Amino acid sequence: MGIEMGLWRADGDALTRIVPTAVGLEAQLESYIESDPMILGEAMLVIGRQVPTAHGGYIDLLAIDETAAAHVIELKRDKTPRDVTAQALDYGSWVATLGRADILNIFANYQPGVALEEAFDAQFGGTLPEDVNATQVLTIVAASVDAATERIVRFLNEDFGVPINVVFFRHFHDNGSSYLARTWLVEHDPQTSTAVTHSRRAKSREPWNGQDWYVSFGESSDGRQWHDGATYGFVSGGGDKWFSRTLKNLTPGSRVFACIPKVGYVGVGTVLGEAKRFDQTTVLNAGAETSLIGLPLQGNYRRDGDEDDDIAEWAVPVEWTHTVPREKGFWKPGMFANQNTAAKMRNQFTIDQVSEAFGLDA
Structure with missing residues (x-):
């Protein structure tokens, strides 16, 4: 069943239908989407x-959403029904082979620096x-498609759960203004189209070097102190x-x-x-093993009920390579927490960012 979008201008009690035009629309859509992917219905980063x-092809637009799922966005242009569907599936299958490092490299080529x-x-x-890129979403962008394309996409999406869909745009001109109207072939729900495929985690996740750990040192005014x-x-x-x-x-x-x-x-x-209970932990102080609770600490590490190991403060002794006061804490957008x-x-x-800021590479 074909998709039809209509637009009418209301002048008092009279309605005037505005006739859509496809002239130049599909040539412009790629730039429209690149400038504001939100026109596809959800926030994305191209x-x-x-x-x-x-394999010799070129993906029109590749994007990720807030879950880091990859979106293959392919414009229909003058492709035949079989071509546009097969091409989207072909590109999606290739993107599925990409690891995290590949995605980072693609973006580095797109926005150097x-x-x-x-x-x-x-x-x-x-x-x-x-x-x-643990999962992929395939979107065909078109002004219109024929019945064969609709049938193929619905079959893949509704019967086999393949995350492929068609988004339709119509271009309207009225009194010197231009408008875009959008609708989807299959009901679109971003929350269900980007579920993580756990079997791909080994490739989609950065490898762990077996050595480095993140530790959250949560301060409080009446408790733990970074000093x-x-x-x-x-x-x-x-x-x-x-x-x-997790300290253990x-x-x-x-x-x-x-x-x-x-x-x-x-x-x-x-x-x-x-890791040991705080009251059982020793550290090197002035060259000697010293109990933490015997040191002149600024913070308070005791709490009601801490005779229970689950309530008690636990500590891990560390030899610092580099430290800075809390007021000089280093943070840059995109860093891990x-x-x-x-x-x-x-x-x-x-x-890399922390190593550079603290001069660890040298």
């Missing part, structure tokens, strides 16, 4: 235009997810099992990147020992 594939992590943060106000951690060499967390359990993943020799939430990165160092106290640091962008 990462490439006329992207060459490994801008990191995808920074562009993602600017567009969506958050950190680029660990899983990039203590930087001065005496430790990171800590507690108050609930959820906050302390840190092993001697691991490198930690300490970050104060909403402040920035403040230290990089090497883990010296396993996590709600866990400790998490594997897979984000190479963050490692």
